[in-house]
Amino acid sequence: MNSCVIIGAGLSGLIAARTLQNAGITVTVLEREQKVGGRMRTDRVQNGVFDHGAQFFTVRSERFEEIAQTWLSAGVAQEWTRGFADATGEQHEDGHPRYKGTRGMTAVAEYLAQDLDIRTGLEVKELHENGQSWEILAGDSNYAADALVLTAPAPAALALVDSNGISLPSKAREALQSISYQPCIAVMALLDGPGEVPEPGGVQVGGDPLFWVADNHQKGISEVPAVTIHAGPEWSREHAHSEDAKVSDLLLREAKDYLGTSVKATAVYRWQYSMPASPYEEQFVYAEGPPPLIFCGDAYAGPKVEGATLSGLAAAEKLLEAR
Template sequence: MNPDVIIIGAGLAGWSANRELEKHGLRTAVVEKSRGLGGRMATRRLNDGRADHGAQFFTARSQSMKQTAKEWEAAGYIRNWSNGFIQLESLDQKQHFQGDGHPRYVGRAGMAPLMKNLWKGKTIEKETKITAVMPGEEGWQLRTDTDQMKTRAVLLTAPVPQSLEMLQNVPGERRWEEDLSSVRYDPCLSVMIEYEGESPLKEPGGIQTKDPRIQFVGCNYQKGISDSCVLTVHAEGDWSREHWDDSGEAFAEELCRIAGPLLDRKKVRKLHPKRWRYAKPVHMYPDRSRSYDSPYPLAFAGDAFGEGKVEGAVLSGKDAAGKIISLLQ
């Protein structure tokens, strides 16, 4: 039996949408192009260590997200890392913690394990890339390299450029192309640093900087997800764009050099580079989601809508699901 809604993307927006749709009795299918779940809610094992190399933490400002965080915390999925981080104007400054009272939540074993817990019990078509979304006689047809799927409605949660690419062959007026054309993302080059001995960072192990090259440095041991010291360094968007075509080895070495004032270079054991092409929405769609009723029900959601970030992705998925429900009635 064909599902009522196919959700493209098994990240937080997809999870939030799926939960809402199933609450209303709709049959859903979830398709994910990657081997893992969660998109930038990503964690990697590194020898005896572990590192979150995408999203480092999340906050809960809205009442809806506070309730969701409370549920996750009660289930043992997340914990409060800290109520603020070290703030540095430059990397050679002395480290001083600055709290603001707002919890920074993390997955107890990392962000990817959080996503596995959230999706537990749901069958997801992983390693399945949608090559085209096309209107059929009675609904949408989704094509992969090897198969086709049919559904009454589609909810796209991938980065907007990737979602638009799937719809490029829809005939007639494609209003979404103009509506979403202003959405822009910064890339992010990242390096995970296996570090010998104790962390070089002061408690709580997170640094936000105003350096034009590096935006965040986090210690996964102090965060509580790693048995050894593994640091994650995220570059700023402009720097990442400038060095995007560098080899992984080259930009990892350069980020480690830039972060030098925070480190003892002799204790750096190994570097692991990571690229995120659509890391941070810098020009977002103002509403929490965008939906269309023609040719068939269609909606876009993700962290490029509304509030953005992790919280925005959760709220966006729920909002998009509500619009799909209305269109299917």
């Protein structure tokens, strides 16, 4: 293997890309969105800055601890808190750090993206395999590679493979088919004055319709009061096709006690694939080929930021070992 194309510049794709590039492989990352980070996403509404995908990350394994330490040392991540309030206002300090991106969660992804060949704004719709290598069409360009890494959430990854008639070993297909995700509707609300989200700027309501509320100003990433509201999975499913105005009205009403002031502007973002509801027990799904194809991301052997990072790393190591 001399070359690899990675579909997706979320955490798993970026970590896989760095690992392969460090081992001397020529890597190209193709990303549908205009920026890197995937679900580690920081966006603006006017002068407000909002994390509206992943809110923070925790560290459980030694392997991830080592990686997270490099982000902390580079200054792109820092500790936010050791616990949040619940819906009753009770604080839950448990001694375990929750980390944030220093300038928002995307900052970590931007740091990982340095020195990589990443083409943004390119959605991959066409894949071909010709016995020994992959041909990937995105935008007006063709990319050839000896190996392919697919980091899109499993249902989307499987749809891409199937729509191109790529055959998969039955074990790999069954594994991918077993993975499902919860949706999450996010509302970003730019406030007229200080909000009333309790310290340290996040409330784990944990319910439906209201799942999480965070004040990005208290979090330290927005100069002005900017509140992120996440709906629970049931409500998000129920309102998958409701109009943005309706969705934001309903959620702002639910969250009114945390806002405490008027709202200047809102934006709605719909995460069709937010968190894995039924993850797979191994760190990746591998189709040996030739040419090899490997699926990785947060649905494989551990969810969230930590799971996605370790899955991307394990997928790259598998390709290197198999070459």
